[in-house]
Amino acid sequence: MTPELGGESAPAAAGGPLVILAAGGAVPFEVASAATAAGRQVLVIALEGAADERLRAFPQATVKWGQIGKVEALIERHGGREICLIGAVDRRPDFANIGVDLGALRYLPRIVKGMIGGDDTVLGNLVKGLEERGFRVVGAHEVAPMLVAAEGRVAGPDMGASERGDALLAMTAARAVGALDVGQAAVAVGMRVIALEAAEGTDAMLERVAALRANGRAKWSGRAGVLAKRSKPQQDLRVDMPAIGPKTVEAVMRAGLAGIAIEPGRVMIAERVETVALASRTGTFIVAYGDLPAPVAG
Amino acid sequence: MTPELGGESAPAAAGGPLVILAAGGAVPFEVASAATAAGRQVLVIALEGAADERLRAFPQATVKWGQIGKVEALIERHGGREICLIGAVDRRPDFANIGVDLGALRYLPRIVKGMIGGDDTVLGNLVKGLEERGFRVVGAHEVAPMLVAAEGRVAGPDMGASERGDALLAMTAARAVGALDVGQAAVAVGMRVIALEAAEGTDAMLERVAALRANGRAKWSGRAGVLAKRSKPQQDLRVDMPAIGPKTVEAVMRAGLAGIAIEPGRVMIAERVETVALASRTGTFIVAYGDLPAPVAG
Numbered sequence: 098m099t100p101e102l103g104g105e106s107a108p109a110a111a112g113g114p115l116v117i118l119a120a121g122g123a124v125p126f127e128v129a130s131a132a133t134a135a136g137r138q139v140l141v142i143a144l145e146g147a148a149d150e151r152l153r154a155f156p157q158a159t160v161k162w163g164q165i166g167k168v169e170a171l172i173e174r175h176g177g178r179e180i181c182l183i184g185a186v187d188r189r190p191d192f193a194n195i196g197v198d199l200g201a202l203r204y205l206p207r208i209v210k211g212m213i214g215g216d217d218t219v220l221g222n223l224v225k226g227l228e229e230r231g232f233r234v235v236g237a238h239e240v241a242p243m244l245v246a247a248e249g250r251v252a253g254p255d256m257g258a259s260e261r262g263d264a265l266l267a268m269t270a271a272r273a274v275g276a277l278d279v280g281q282a283a284v285a286v287g288m289r290v291i292a293l294e295a296a297e298g299t300d301a302m303l304e305r306v307a308a309l310r311a312n313g314r315a316k317w318s319g320r321a322g323v324l325a326k327r328s329k330p331q332q333d334l335r336v337d338m339p340a341i342g343p344k345t346v347e348a349v350m351r352a353g354l355a356g357i358a359i360e361p362g363r364v365m366i367a368e369r370v371e372t373v374a375l376a377s378r379t380g381t382f383i384v385a386y387g388d389l390p391a392p393v394a395g
Numbered sequence: 396m397t398p399e400l401g402g403e404s405a406p407a408a409a410g411g412p413l414v415i416l417a418a419g420g421a422v423p424f425e426v427a428s429a430a431t432a433a434g435r436q437v438l439v440i441a442l443e444g445a446a447d448e449r450l451r452a453f454p455q456a457t458v459k460w461g462q463i464g465k466v467e468a469l470i471e472r473h474g475g476r477e478i479c480l481i482g483a484v485d486r487r488p489d490f491a492n493i494g495v496d497l498g499a500l501r502y503l504p505r506i507v508k509g510m511i512g513g514d515d516t517v518l519g520n521l522v523k524g525l526e527e528r529g530f531r532v533v534g535a536h537e538v539a540p541m542l543v544a545a546e547g548r549v550a551g552p553d554m555g556a557s558e559r560g561d562a563l564l565a566m567t568a569a570r571a572v573g574a575l576d577v578g579q580a581a582v583a584v585g586m587r588v589i590a591l592e593a594a595e596g597t598d599a600m601l602e603r604v605a606a607l608r609a610n611g612r613a614k615w616s617g618r619a620g621v622l623a624k625r626s627k628p629q630q631d632l633r634v635d636m637p638a639i640g641p642k643t644v645e646a647v648m649r650a651g652l653a654g655i656a657i658e659p660g661r662v663m664i665a666e667r668v669e670t671v672a673l674a675s676r677t678g679t680f681i682v683a684y685g686d687l688p689a690p691v692a693g
């Protein structure tokens with residue numbers, strides 16, 4: 098029996114429920130589960146057509162793209178003041194089917210202004226709009242700390258000396274790319290950086306690494322080299338956190354890399370149980386690698 | 396009648412001829428023509444199967460991959476002390492057909508050692524080997540200064556304000572990528588960096604930009620944005636200079652970009668007449684853009 102929320106008001110808990118605005122992927126379910134396990138009441142507001150079916154286990158309502166007014170009405174009725182915006186968003190929502198309601202109009206000037214900037218700015222301006230209206234925006238990793246890793250080995254074998262060198266080099270390159278506000282990832286093999294992420298995203302970059310190896314522009318034998326993924330210094334981790342998951346491990350294997358280095362505390366491990374199991378089974382290391390020297394002039 | 400050099404010795408000019416070790420592409424012919432036009436005697440040593448047919452107009456001999464001993468014998472016979480190594484090299488020579496001669500063996504330890512590093516290091520170590528043996532290695536742009544551009548407009552329309560912003564941003568990104576010793580190019584559109592070059596090379600990066608636009612990960616209307624290409628700070632421009640040419644202009648057009656910004660004096664314009672004509676005809680700007688602020692900590 099799905100506890101879909103209807104028109105009548107449910108009694109609000111002291112402080113109100115944690116409102117989880119859920120887009121696609123498994124992470125919203127993980128966040129809702131973690132919050133519930135910690136004794137917190139939740140209210141899931143699921144984006145129609147995107148959100149995980151398993152979210153129906155929680156008190157839940159459904160909205161369409163652009164129905165910010167409905168979201169606000171739901172939150173007001175249930176008394177929540179903390180909002181977690183979480184989940185993968187299709188970069189090309191079907192704009193013809195967006196029902197922008199009256200509530201959304203209050204946010205539009207900010208968002209349109211934000212759209213002149215990059216992707217991050219749109220979300221950043223939505224957050225500012227929510228905060229101006231008195232909501233507190235919390236990050237998924239604040240609700241579910243197991244989504245991020247402390248420094249050290251996360252899964253798979255320990256790194257060897259060559260992997261440690263590649264991890265340091267790829268992390269340094271990823272930091273430079275992040276400092277430019279361009280990307281979050283880089284790949285190094287044999288102490289050479291062979292790919293830098295920009296608008297194409299990590300998965301497309303890893304496909305390119307596989308192609309570079311296939312066409313001979315980069316050569317190595319067996320599995321070697323490291324994907325580094327880290328946040329940009331200016332990134333608002335509450336609403337836009339870099340993530341890895343089972344698909345990342347698969348793409349790293351297809352690219353012939355030995356493992357993944359992530360920034361401690363600032364990169365999400367989605368579906369952590371599955372990700373760790375897959376990495377361990379396939380001998381792909383995942384390490385939270387925080388041992389970086391100070392930045393140098395670039 | 397091709398003046399192919401045979402066994403007998405030709406009289407060496409005072410100071411000897413400029414030795415042009417020519418691999419593929421049009422640039423070796425341009426260098427030989429420029430040197431001849433400046434009154435300099437040349438000796439072209441053409442890499443078999445790679446070098447431009449037009450080089451037969453110059454005093455010329457042919458060598459295979461690995462015949463460094465033959466190269467040295469030719470140079471000694473003709474008295475040249477200055478060498479220009481120029482032209483595109485297939486990244487995957489047919490190693491089965493390489494005839495490494497005795498002369499090459501003197502260079503091998505250096506080169507093998509160099510191969511443990513990146514591509515640049517192999518060439519750098521060949522240069523060191525030549526210099527140790529008393530040769531002076533000169534850059535193509537020293538022989539043919541019209542291969543590089545002074546600051547300012549090179550071809551096509553003037554940049555507008557948005558192109559100037561994108562040129563500055565892409566140049567800044569390309570400099571960061573070069574400082575990491577990773578790549579030489581970047582693309583910015585609408586004040587957003589959407590591609591960074593690493594091992595894939597500039598042409599593959601421009602194909603990716605076209606794909607990013609086609610799949611909606613980057614959006615702009617008409618032609619906008621800039622390819623920036625510049626040298627790495629540590630690059631030995633005598634043997635490894637970034638280059639643009641007619642194919643770059645075509646790839647920039649296919650990617651929907653407005654133009655190309657290059658570093659003054661340090662990026663080669665191959666086939667300059669054809670490149671400039673194509674850029675002008677298609678309304679693609681090429682500008683040597685030197686107006687960069689000082690580097691910041693990255």
